[in-house]
Amino acid sequence: MAKLELTEGLETFEKAARDSGDSGELLVIEVQNLENSVVSLKETFKGAGADAYTNFMVKVNECQGTLIGALSLINAGQADLYKAYNTSEDMTVSDADSAGGDNVELSWGGVAGGGGSMA
16 A cells, blocks of 8 residues: 655645635735725716726726736646646555555655655
8 A cells, every 4th residue: 555645735826825815816906996085086087087097997997807816827837836746646645556566655755855754
């Protein structure tokens, strides 16, 4: 029976997803705060100022859309990496079982730099 410990890698993926999600949420909130703080000024602008205000709000909305799109791509990329990592783990266990029978133990937990050992 093969035993594979890759907990450090899994924890890294979980932390990265959590951190990027938190950072992304904060960025979206800041863009929303910017928009909210300027909305109350809408009625104070006339003529060219009103046009500049409208153009600014269009840019804010574009920025928000671009930001959300980029964050979605980051999340999708992290999901793809996680999937590839799990696929690699499954293949490693399968290869170890094929090569060494039921007494193969693989361990990467707690090893910096992704080194591994077979016992």
